[in-house]
Amino acid sequence: MITNPPRSYDPRTFKALTFHDVIPRFREGSDTPRAYLERCLATIDAREPAVKAFVVRNDANARAAADASSARWKAGTPLSAIDGMPIAIKDLLETKDMPTEMGCEAYRGNVTNRDNAAVWALRQAGAVIIGKTVTAELGGTHPGPTTNPFDAACTPGGSSSGSAAAVASRMVPAALGTQVGGSVIRPAAFCGNIALKPTQGAINRGERQTTSMSTTGVHAGCIEDMWQVAIEIARRAGGDPGKLGLFGPAVPPEATKPQQLIVVESAGWSGLDAASRAAFEALLEKLARAGITLLRRKDHAWIEALEQSIRNASDIANTITAWENRWYQSALVELKPQGVSARLKATVKKAEAMSPEDYRSLLLQRAAAQQCHQALAPLADAIIMLSCQGPAPLWPGDVPGQPLAPRPTGDSVFNTPSSMLHAPCVTLPLLGVNGMPVGVQLMGQQHEDARITTMARWMQQAISPVVMP
Amino acid sequence: MITNPPRSYDPRTFKALTFHDVIPRFREGSDTPRAYLERCLATIDAREPAVKAFVVRNDANARAAADASSARWKAGTPLSAIDGMPIAIKDLLETKDMPTEMGCEAYRGNVTNRDNAAVWALRQAGAVIIGKTVTAELGGTHPGPTTNPFDAACTPGGSSSGSAAAVASRMVPAALGTQVGGSVIRPAAFCGNIALKPTQGAINRGERQTTSMSTTGVHAGCIEDMWQVAIEIARRAGGDPGKLGLFGPAVPPEATKPQQLIVVESAGWSGLDAASRAAFEALLEKLARAGITLLRRKDHAWIEALEQSIRNASDIANTITAWENRWYQSALVELKPQGVSARLKATVKKAEAMSPEDYRSLLLQRAAAQQCHQALAPLADAIIMLSCQGPAPLWPGDVPGQPLAPRPTGDSVFNTPSSMLHAPCVTLPLLGVNGMPVGVQLMGQQHEDARITTMARWMQQAISPVVMP
Numbered sequence: 001m002i003t004n005p006p007r008s009y010d011p012r013t014f015k016a017l018t019f020h021d022v023i024p025r026f027r028e029g030s031d032t033p034r035a036y037l038e039r040c041l042a043t044i045d046a047r048e049p050a051v052k053a054f055v056v057r058n059d060a061n062a063r064a065a066a067d068a069s070s071a072r073w074k075a076g077t078p079l080s081a082i083d084g085m086p087i088a089i090k091d092l093l094e095t096k097d098m099p100t101e102m103g104c105e106a107y108r109g110n111v112t113n114r115d116n117a118a119v120w121a122l123r124q125a126g127a128v129i130i131g132k133t134v135t136a137e138l139g140g141t142h143p144g145p146t147t148n149p150f151d152a153a154c155t156p157g158g159s160s161s162g163s164a165a166a167v168a169s170r171m172v173p174a175a176l177g178t179q180v181g182g183s184v185i186r187p188a189a190f191c192g193n194i195a196l197k198p199t200q201g202a203i204n205r206g207e208r209q210t211t212s213m214s215t216t217g218v219h220a221g222c223i224e225d226m227w228q229v230a231i232e233i234a235r236r237a238g239g240d241p242g243k244l245g246l247f248g249p250a251v252p253p254e255a256t257k258p259q260q261l262i263v264v265e266s267a268g269w270s271g272l273d274a275a276s277r278a279a280f281e282a283l284l285e286k287l288a289r290a291g292i293t294l295l296r297r298k299d300h301a302w303i304e305a306l307e308q309s310i311r312n313a314s315d316i317a318n319t320i321t322a323w324e325n326r327w328y329q330s331a332l333v334e335l336k337p338q339g340v341s342a343r344l345k346a347t348v349k350k351a352e353a354m355s356p357e358d359y360r361s362l363l364l365q366r367a368a369a370q371q372c373h374q375a376l377a378p379l380a381d382a383i384i385m386l387s388c389q390g391p392a393p394l395w396p397g398d399v400p401g402q403p404l405a406p407r408p409t410g411d412s413v414f415n416t417p418s419s420m421l422h423a424p425c426v427t428l429p430l431l432g433v434n435g436m437p438v439g440v441q442l443m444g445q446q447h448e449d450a451r452i453t454t455m456a457r458w459m460q461q462a463i464s465p466v467v468m469p
Numbered sequence: 470m471i472t473n474p475p476r477s478y479d480p481r482t483f484k485a486l487t488f489h490d491v492i493p494r495f496r497e498g499s500d501t502p503r504a505y506l507e508r509c510l511a512t513i514d515a516r517e518p519a520v521k522a523f524v525v526r527n528d529a530n531a532r533a534a535a536d537a538s539s540a541r542w543k544a545g546t547p548l549s550a551i552d553g554m555p556i557a558i559k560d561l562l563e564t565k566d567m568p569t570e571m572g573c574e575a576y577r578g579n580v581t582n583r584d585n586a587a588v589w590a591l592r593q594a595g596a597v598i599i600g601k602t603v604t605a606e607l608g609g610t611h612p613g614p615t616t617n618p619f620d621a622a623c624t625p626g627g628s629s630s631g632s633a634a635a636v637a638s639r640m641v642p643a644a645l646g647t648q649v650g651g652s653v654i655r656p657a658a659f660c661g662n663i664a665l666k667p668t669q670g671a672i673n674r675g676e677r678q679t680t681s682m683s684t685t686g687v688h689a690g691c692i693e694d695m696w697q698v699a700i701e702i703a704r705r706a707g708g709d710p711g712k713l714g715l716f717g718p719a720v721p722p723e724a725t726k727p728q729q730l731i732v733v734e735s736a737g738w739s740g741l742d743a744a745s746r747a748a749f750e751a752l753l754e755k756l757a758r759a760g761i762t763l764l765r766r767k768d769h770a771w772i773e774a775l776e777q778s779i780r781n782a783s784d785i786a787n788t789i790t791a792w793e794n795r796w797y798q799s800a801l802v803e804l805k806p807q808g809v810s811a812r813l814k815a816t817v818k819k820a821e822a823m824s825p826e827d828y829r830s831l832l833l834q835r836a837a838a839q840q841c842h843q844a845l846a847p848l849a850d851a852i853i854m855l856s857c858q859g860p861a862p863l864w865p866g867d868v869p870g871q872p873l874a875p876r877p878t879g880d881s882v883f884n885t886p887s888s889m890l891h892a893p894c895v896t897l898p899l900l901g902v903n904g905m906p907v908g909v910q911l912m913g914q915q916h917e918d919a920r921i922t923t924m925a926r927w928m929q930q931a932i933s934p935v936v937m938p
Contacts (some may be wrong), residue, residue: 096804113804117796206796210679212711238825241793242681244832245825324710327586327675335565335582356707356714363713 007435009150011465014192014429016221017043018229019085019173020252026073033084036041037062037128040086044171050152052145053166055091055099057131065128065229072126073143080232081251083126086456087229088166088175092133092159093216094207095119100443102347102375103135103144103159106332106339106428117206118176118216121236122229124253130172133162138329139214139314142341143408147191148392150436155395157388158409160219164191168437174220174229178208181317182415184217185427188287189387189439190410192429193219194226196453198416199446200422201243210416211324212350213317223457226426227252228238230449248450255458256451260293260380264443267311268413275392279353279431279468283440285386286463295380302375313416314375316362316369320420322351323359343404366420373421377445382452386414386429389441417443424449426456432467475602476748476904477620478935480745483661483692483898486512486644488554489697490723491859495553496544502538502553503846506531507595509641516638519621522613523629524560525567526600531555534597535742541595549701550720552595557635557644560601561608561628562587562685564674569738572628575801575808587685590705591698599641602631605878607798608683611639611810612877617659617861620904624864626656626857627878629688633660636688637906643689643698647677650786651884653686654896658856658908660880661898662688665695665922666884668915669891670712672702678709680793682786682888692926695895696721700919705800717919724927725920729762729849731772733912737858737882745859745907748900748937751882752852755932764849771844782885785831785838789889791820792828813837813871837890842890846914851921855883856896856908886912893918895925901936 017040025031041059045468048054069084078084093116094100101107119129134144136159146161147155149169156165160177164187167175179197188195196218203216209378216233220226231248239245263284269277288294297304329348333340376383389411398404418425424444442459444452486509494500498542510528517523538553547553562585563569570576583735588598603613605628615630617623625634629646633656636644646653648666657664666686674685682684685702689695700717708714732753740745757763767771802809845852858880867873889895891912911928913921 096800114797115800120796120800204796207676207679210676210819224809235825237796238792238828241679242832244829323707327589327673327706328583331565331584331589356704359707363711 003319005152007334008433009192009432009437010467011432011437012467013430016167017170017173018225019224020081020222020224023081029074033073033128034066035064036061036084040130040172043169047149047169049173051147051149051165051169053133053162053164053171054088055101055134056095061097062130063129069126069128079124079126079430081228082232084128085174086128086130086172087122088130088162088163088172089119090160090175090177091135092178092208093119093176093416095132098132103137104340106336108258115239116208117204118233121233124236125232133175133362134158136161137341137344139178139183140344140347141407141409141417142343143395146296147308150192153394154392154436155190155409156188157392159183159395160187161409163195163219164188167191167221169194174218177217177219178214179419180211180214180321180417181314181419182412183296184219185387185415185418185425185439185441186410186412188219188427190392190437190468192437193225193427194221194429195219195232195427196226196449197418197425198230198246198449201240201451202246202424203230204237206241208253210328211321223460227453246448247447248453253450253454253457255461256454257458257462258292260295261287261382261384262376262380263294263296264383264385264417265297265307266385266414266417267313267384268411271389273390275433275468276431277385279433279438279466280386280440282466283382283430283463290462300379302372302379306372306376309372310417310420313420314413316365317416317420320359320362320366323345326351326354328351368434370421373423374445382455383443385441385443388414388443389435391433391438415422422446424452426452428456428460430459430463430465432465434468478622478661478901478906479936480661480898480901480906481936485636485693486639486642487694489550491692492550493590498543499746503532503535504551504595506535506555509599509761512638513640516618516640518549518633520616520618520637520638522602522635522640523557524570524601524603524631527566530566531597531599538595541768548595550697551701552642553597554640555597555599556591557599557602557632557641558588559629559632559644559646560604562645563646564598564601567601569601571604573809575805582633585677586673586706588704590702593705594701599732600858602635602644602716604628606810606813608647608652609813609816610878611812612649612864612930613847619661622863623861624659624878626659626861628652629656630878632688633657633662636660636690639731643687643694646686646688647683648686648884648888649683649790650678650783650888651881653688653889654856654877654884654894654910655881657688657863657896659906663690663692663695663898664688664896665699665918666887666894667699667715667918668893670709671893671918672699673706673708673713679788679797682790692922694930696922706898713916715918716916717922722919722923722926724930725923726927726931727761727850727924729764730756730851730853731845731849732763732765733852733854734766734776735854735883735886736782737855737880740858742859743898744902744937745855748902748907748935749855749909751935752829752899752932759931769848771841771848773847775841778841779886779889782889783882784928786885786889787836789828789831789835791816792823795820795823842892843914844929851924852912854910854912857883859898859906860907862934893921895921897925897929899928899932899934903935903937
């Protein structure tokens with residue numbers, strides 16, 4: 001078992017790569033986006049053999065973009081606060097200068113000559129698109145080669161595996177991921193990232209509109225960069241068609257202390273390891289000592305109602321998504337049966353047994369859960385819950401001849417609630433368990449992306465992380 | 470000026486091609502889907518030189534599909550009630566066996582190897598995909614070469630130009646179109662089709678989800694075929710992600726007489742030619758004589774409120790769509806400036822001047838209009854209005870050096886209301902004006918697709934069309 005570096009993650013001392021704090025040096029001329037990029041490329045060269053975060057890079061284009069940005073900073077005419085920021089893009093999203101293979105053999109060498117809406121917006125804002133990061137196949141559960149930067153024997157999570165790992169290994173200050181069930185928050189939590197999974201539809205998904213719970217999210221090393229990337233995209237590309245888009249300030253919102261938080265257990269609670277549970281309870285104790293009122297399922301019938309409404313969240317979310325992908329993935333399996341995994345084929349088979357009525361019934365359950373969530377708005381400022389079911393599990397790979405492991409990139413049980421609620425959440429690396437990161441998330445009402453960001457910022461500043469040996 | 474045939478359309482005598490009524494002959498063996506297809510291909514060969522409805526055909530695949538269908542009917546095992554039906558597909562929708570050029574030079578030869586969701590569903594139901602029909606560029610206003618089958622000097626309407634013209638010239642019994650502003654109902658009305666523009670999201674748009682008002686609709690020669698095609702798609706591919714999909718019976722719904730209808734004028738009323746207005750008023754008189762209560766804007770404040778809420782429907786709808794296409798079309802113009810029309814570039818330029826706030830404000834106006842529409846539900850069974858602003862206008866083509874004609878495929882002023890209301894509508898060829906078709910539409914509340922179909926069926930059976938010389 002390769003471990004690289006050894007399991008020694010400590011959320012109190014780990015320093016992620018950041019961008020917003022170098023801007024003064026760009027302004028004064030002691031640093032440039034090109035030099036920043038070269039440092040990123042050097043880190044990638046050093047870490048990539050073990051981490052395997054990238055599918056493809058385009059160093060030439062990235063250097064040209066960084067040079068153009070350097071000239072703009074020198075002239076005092078940056079396009080935005082992320083002008084020159086190297087950003088990695090999950091390989092589900094189209095890029096005009098790199099293939100889009102989606103972690104799927106059937107799309108090997110797929111060139112679309114088109115930028116996804118968010119990628120287009122990032123380029124308009126002057127960001128440097130550095131490469132495409134590994135995704136689980138088609139954003140599902142069949143894993144790519146990426147390893148967890150804090151223990152190569154463990155999964156980085158998925159499906160935004162490469163984006164999470166690239167941020168965790170300080171290759172880039174930010175990366176785009178996407179989440180349908182738990183594909184942003186879970187890998188971010190396993191890799192110690194800060195990440196925003198915005199309100200459903202708040203960031204334009206561009207060509208990727210064909211499931212009702214997918215969202216484009218941002219992985220970053222700090223809250224400032226996370227917010228800035230999100231808002232710069234939203235100001236240029238807007239939200240999904242028909243949606244109001246991301247609300248919030250043009251700069252990272254200030255820290256605000258929450259008064260009341262609702263603690264949600266979700267279906268993941270019962271399968272949680274003792275150390276992670278103890279770490280989370282210790283964190284809650286710190287919050288209580290800071291004067292925050294914590295409400296739990298036993299404290300209010302409406303909280304219990306929400307818990308009940310999301311108790312089958314993973315089944316509801318995964319089945320809804322399977323149906324929504326049915327026509328497209330069925331056709332893909334028919335066209336290129338050798339080009340898709342056995343895992344995907346199993347999902348397609350399940351979806352093929354569904355009817356429109358089955359799907360409608362699931363939409364109704366989802367809508368009811370959203371009502372339960374909305375009812376809680378007056379009770380508290382936000383929901384707090386774990387972002388993942390403990391540290392990243394070991395992933396030794398499938399064993400030929402054996403049944404497929406059901407969840408090679410980890411369990412999304414703590415993530416499907418926010419997905420089905422269409423609710424924004426921010427994960428913070430507030431726990432260290434057995435030398436590995438475990439995230440904690442704040443979840444808000446729809447369109448409260450900025451509000452939870454202010455509270456997350458306060459938590460980062462005011463609450464020291466908990467470490468369990 | 471070529472006229473082919475001369476302007477002599479008479480809605481009382483015109484016989485469109487139908488499919489449902491040949492099924493008994495398939496069953497008894499006196500006709501086959503292959504023979505039906507050959508008749509279609511012969512008609513296409515005869516009419517296509519003047520009509521120019523198709524971009525591309527795949528006769529070999531169509532014949533193979535028709536043969537397979539013939540074998541199924543012979544064996545008594547058809548896949549559905551549209552097994553063997555030749556259907557033409559608007560060239561905005563992807564087909565795995567033909568290019569998808571979208572009426573846009575930049576997409577010349579574009580091969581995606583993928584079926585759109587509706588096309589996939591049609592094949593699952595045994596339908597015969599016969600070819601791709603001309604669309605205005607990217608579903609917008611820049612016209613293709615198709616002519617109106619009842620006067621080649623006139624536009625067939627757009628953007629579903631080829632689908633409307635193919636049905637009108639008896640080349641096929643049904644064709645798929647798509648509407649964002651008025652792209653199904655207007656060309657159908659100009660070409661004497663029957664057509665359904667369903668509730669927003671009722672038919673899965675597959676890869677084409679990137680605008681909030683686009684819908685896949687069905688052009689047909691009769692109501693039975695229109696409904697059957699729609700429901701066979703919806704049963705297999707469902708609706709758009711997150712939407713409930715098309716509700717209604719698995720067979721064409723029976724005729725039902727409406728008791729009350731609301732007559733909506735919309736912004737198109739003032740610019741209407743005298744003959745079309747007189748024809749429509751004469752039709753309303755027939756409905757009144759049949760015992761139907763007609764309510765107009767002067768009769769109820771809520772009807773006037775709806776009229777007010779949709780008075781800028783075209784501006785609202787077109788600007789919303791322009792914003793939604795902004796990132797994608799901006800990138801396209803940048804990538805292939807010579808590959809898009811001056812009309813499209815003008816739209817992109819307008820969109821580039823917009824902000825997310827401008828877009829949100831339009832969404833709010835749209836939502837308010839939807840509220841006004843929903844408020845009318847208890848007052849009447851449906852809304853009745855013209856489907857187009859008189860007969861298809863002449864379209865002599867752009868004149869080099871002259872400003873671009875603003876609406877070469879006709880005005881969508883009678884269509885943008887249903888688009889922005891996300892409301893289902895069925896257009897019927899109930900008027901003949903100056904030897905050309907003019908459609909009349911019934912519009913229902915969201916998800917009342919089947920209900921308006923029953924009423925449309927009653928109108929076809931009980932109300933004879935009006936002809937104005």
